[in-house]
Amino acid sequence: MPSSPGPLVFISYRRDDAAGYARAIASELSRRWGADRVFIDVDDIGAGQGFAQVIGQAVDTASILLVLIGRRWRGEREGQAPRVQDPGDFVRLEVAAGLQRGMTVIPLLLDGAAMPPGADLPPDIQALSSLQALELGNSRFAADVERLVAVVGERLGSSPVQPGRRGWIVAAAGALGAALLAGGWWARSRSVARPAIDGDWVAELRYAWEPAPRTERFHFTGEGRQLAGTASFLGVPRGLVEGEVDERLVRFATRTAEMGGAEMTHRYQGRLDDDGVLRLMMQTEGGSGPNAPLEFVARRAEAHAPR
Incomplete structure (x- = not known):
């Protein structure tokens, strides 16, 4: 091999x-x-x-x-x-x-x-x-x-693979690929590959400006590669935008309006591990001050509940 x-x-x-x-x-x-x-x-x-x-x-x-x-x-x-x-x-x-x-x-x-x-x-x-x-x-x-x-x-000396695509998709872009895409096969096959992401998740985030960790909650839904739902920031649920899943990779964003009118965009990306843990990185853009990328782990809500 x-x-x-x-x-x-x-x-x-x-x-x-x-x-x-x-x-x-x-x-x-x-x-x-x-x-x-x-x-x-x-x-x-x-x-x-x-x-x-x-x-x-x-x-x-x-x-x-x-x-x-x-x-x-x-x-x-x-x-x-x-x-x-x-x-x-x-x-x-x-x-x-x-x-x-x-x-x-x-x-x-x-x-x-x-x-x-x-x-x-x-x-x-x-x-x-x-x-x-x-x-x-x-x-x-x-x-x-x-x-x-x-x-x-x-x-x-090479262009990156476009987000959400893999080498076999490029290879299938010939006559066979055209026939499969025309028949809707690609969309159905991609929906089968959707990871087990739907449902409620909980994470403990330690923001730089707060002395103690804060519990944030996530609710994911959707079909195929689409990712919809909510993600809380400072305990307030925010609607997901630009949500996408691809095999085990996850990416989405939320938006928050600060007091004074400044808007922040929170961009999340990460992956679902084999053990069912969702490892994410959040990068906040905009707002009144700089924010370093924040790495955290989210777990199923039922697994997070106290025993």
Whole structure:
């Protein structure tokens, strides 16, 4: 059996600096090129696998290295040198490997973070500071990610798969595909693949501006790829817009009007795991202040109920 292709894109980040952004970017790139072509350690290192070995193999096979740089990317520590100065620091090793291999290395500056000066970096990754960077911000996240998708596609020399489509659909676009689509077969087959998403879900979200977690509730319904229903924000149900399911992938949005008239859009995307847990990332756009991506887990309401 031939081995599966390696990842096209490797996402390098420090967990206490950019974990939320890393998940959001990985989810969007996976939606465009396929999850097997995007490497992020949270998803792609299984139990019992060696962390360094898996990362090394992924870097060796990837074409593009995305380096997510937030305000804590260097890993500052009180009374010690930043973690990036440690020879065994994984972020440093990832960047050094990408530079040494001649990969396309794209720094992503998050929420106004500045590129670290070369003098503040160890010799094996000083070249990072001279590379052209892209900026990603909370208030314009969707537009910034679209720009990133365009850059990644240009560097790969290939267009992304359109959301909701897979390679077999493209292959079926010939005479056979035309006949099947004309007969409505495609729509029926896609409805069969709808995941077990309908019903009531509950999640505990910890918003940055609140001291304690808040319970949010979700109700999903629909047919085929359509996703309708409600998702609460600050305990108030909001109607879903732009809802879509595709195999196990889920994406939808809600809108909230702040006092004073400013409108916020909450964009959710994630997937339904094998154990029935819905892992989601929420990115809030607009409003009176910046909001970092928020990662959380939703469970069936009956499973959440106290026993």
